[in-house]
Amino acid sequence: MKLYSTNLQAEEVNFETALITGLAPDKGLFMPKTLPHFSEEELTALKDEPYPEIAFQLLKKILEGEIDEESLKAITYDAYDYEVPLEEVNENTYIMRLDRGPTASFKDFAARMMARLMQFYLKKEDKELTILTATSGDTGSAVAHAFYGLDNIRVIVLFPETEVSDRQRKQMTTLDHNISALAIDGKFDDCQAMVKQAFADADLKHLNLSSANSINIGRLIPQTLYYFYSYLKLRDFPEEIVFSIPSGNFGNMMGCVLAKNMGVPIKKIVASVNENDEVPTFLTSGEYEKIVPSKNCISNAMNVGHPSNLARLIAIYGGVMDEQGNISKLPDMDKLNGDIFSTSVTDAETKALVKEFYEKNNIFIEPHGAVGIKGLMDYRAITDDNTLAVTLETAHPAKFPAEVVDAIGVEPELPQSLREIEGKEEYMEYLDTDYEKFKSYLKERLE
Numbered sequence: 001m002k003l004y005s006t007n008l009q010a011e012e013v014n015f016e017t018a019l020i021t022g023l024a025p026d027k028g029l030f031m032p033k034t035l036p037h038f039s040e041e042e043l044t045a046l047k048d049e050p051y052p053e054i055a056f057q058l059l060k061k062i063l064e065g066e067i068d069e070e071s072l073k074a075i076t077y078d079a080y081d082y083e084v085p086l087e088e089v090n091e092n093t094y095i096m097r098l099d100r101g102p103t104a105s106f107k108d109f110a111a112r113m114m115a116r117l118m119q120f121y122l123k124k125e126d127k128e129l130t131i132l133t134a135t136s137g138d139t140g141s142a143v144a145h146a147f148y149g150l151d152n153i154r155v156i157v158l159f160p161e162t163e164v165s166d167r168q169r170k171q172m173t174t175l176d177h178n179i180s181a182l183a184i185d186g187k188f189d190d191c192q193a194m195v196k197q198a199f200a201d202a203d204l205k206h207l208n209l210s211s212a213n214s215i216n217i218g219r220l221i222p223q224t225l226y227y228f229y230s231y232l233k234l235r236d237f238p239e240e241i242v243f244s245i246p247s248g249n250f251g252n253m254m255g256c257v258l259a260k261n262m263g264v265p266i267k268k269i270v271a272s273v274n275e276n277d278e279v280p281t282f283l284t285s286g287e288y289e290k291i292v293p294s295k296n297c298i299s300n301a302m303n304v305g306h307p308s309n310l311a312r313l314i315a316i317y318g319g320v321m322d323e324q325g326n327i328s329k330l331p332d333m334d335k336l337n338g339d340i341f342s343t344s345v346t347d348a349e350t351k352a353l354v355k356e357f358y359e360k361n362n363i364f365i366e367p368h369g370a371v372g373i374k375g376l377m378d379y380r381a382i383t384d385d386n387t388l389a390v391t392l393e394t395a396h397p398a399k400f401p402a403e404v405v406d407a408i409g410v411e412p413e414l415p416q417s418l419r420e421i422e423g424k425e426e427y428m429e430y431l432d433t434d435y436e437k438f439k440s441y442l443k444e445r446l447e
């Protein structure tokens with residue numbers, strides 16, 4: 001696999017380099033230059049396999065020459081040891097629940113695979129790495145869990161002490177071993193700023209610091225797999241399918257775009273956003289304007305005013321967008337609008353949908369999933385297209401109890417993974433918002 005940078009100024013690299021470096025030297029995002037195509041025969045042969053086997057067979061071809069089959073198989077089976085339910089709403093609508101991983105968020109799919117691939121390459125080169133990550137809640141716990149117990153990698157998570165929920169904090173602080181949790185007496189932006197400063201600090205170069213953020217190609221590729229999976233379980237080639245994806249940074253949705261490019265017959269990708277509507281506006285007008293600051297909505301993992309994966313979407317449709325969001329070459333807008341329908345859903349609509357879904361179908365969804373369902377309903381109302389659709393539930397309803405209880409008046413049951421942490425001991429350290437203190441902490445721990 002050869003990867004290019006969306007800024008087109010960096011040299012092409014192989015998968016290992018893209019995975020370990022994260023961002024291209026010209027600040028662009030790595031994108032695969034070519035993707036394999038899966039034929040009808042290849043796909044049909046996988047139809048009856050369980051999730052980890054389908055994932056392994058797909059990755060074997062996508063990462064051909066980058067990793068040996070035996071290691072890849074072990075990694076994939078280890079990463080995907082949980083269920084991926086497809087829940088029927090009615091005969092042409094299914095919910096794919098991506099919330100059964102250890103942190104009950106779809107981010108487990110990407111983070112667990114990326115962590116294990118990183119470990120594979122580090123062991124091969126006999127290297128060690130420290131992942132620094134700042135989080136407002138969800139990403140940090142998914143990253144911490146993904147790397148938990150792996151050799152050669154240590155993780156330091158910085159979170160704003162008073163801005164994460166008890167449950168989010170416990171997901172990071174009850175792990176210990178190779179995971180350190182640092183409670184910062186500031187805001188998410190302060191955590192982020194300290195992490196960025198550490199990456200740029202020449203004094204810390206020797207500590208081999210790395211990030212595991214959402215723009216890493218190692219997170220994108222695993223996010224293509226569940227589109228294949230749900231298609232295979234629900235459809236027979238070459239019947240078409242529609243996906244509706246609640247989107248923030250558009251990494252999940254990029255996974256769907258890549259799956260379409262690799263041969264899944266996807267008729268339409270519905271990209272549903274909350275009130276941060278810069279992408280639907282861009283698709284209809286061709287004008288891109290970031291939303292600064294982003295709007296606070298109840299689907300809070302999607303409060304993004306400038307999606308980090310947008311440059312990738314634009315690249316794959318022939319355009320160029322730099323890291324600031326400036327578009328120097330417009331993508332093929334007709335093709336983009338032909339493949340993708342994007343719509344914005346308000347908080348009021350989101351809450352109403354959570355309630356309606358529970359009352360009408362006896363199905364629990366949380367605010368992110370609700371945005372996806374409402375987007376699909378908008379799409380169907382406008383187009384009259386009733387093709388079988390899968391809409392993604394990206395987190396477990398129990399992770400957002402306040403909003404859900406508020407909407408329906410019933411408390412969702414905790415999944416096993418969240419129940420387990422309730423009584424566990426917490427390990428964390430407290431630090432001021434002070435870069436020099438953070439730097440001393442890093443030197444003390446890692447030198």
Ligand SMILES: *Cc1c(COP(=O)(O)O)cnc(C)c1O
Nearest residue numbers: 247248249250251252301394395
């Ligand atoms: C991160 C996240 C999203 C948004 O996914 P993107 O890939 O950033 O578009 C949606 N729902 C939940 C629960 C998330 O944690």
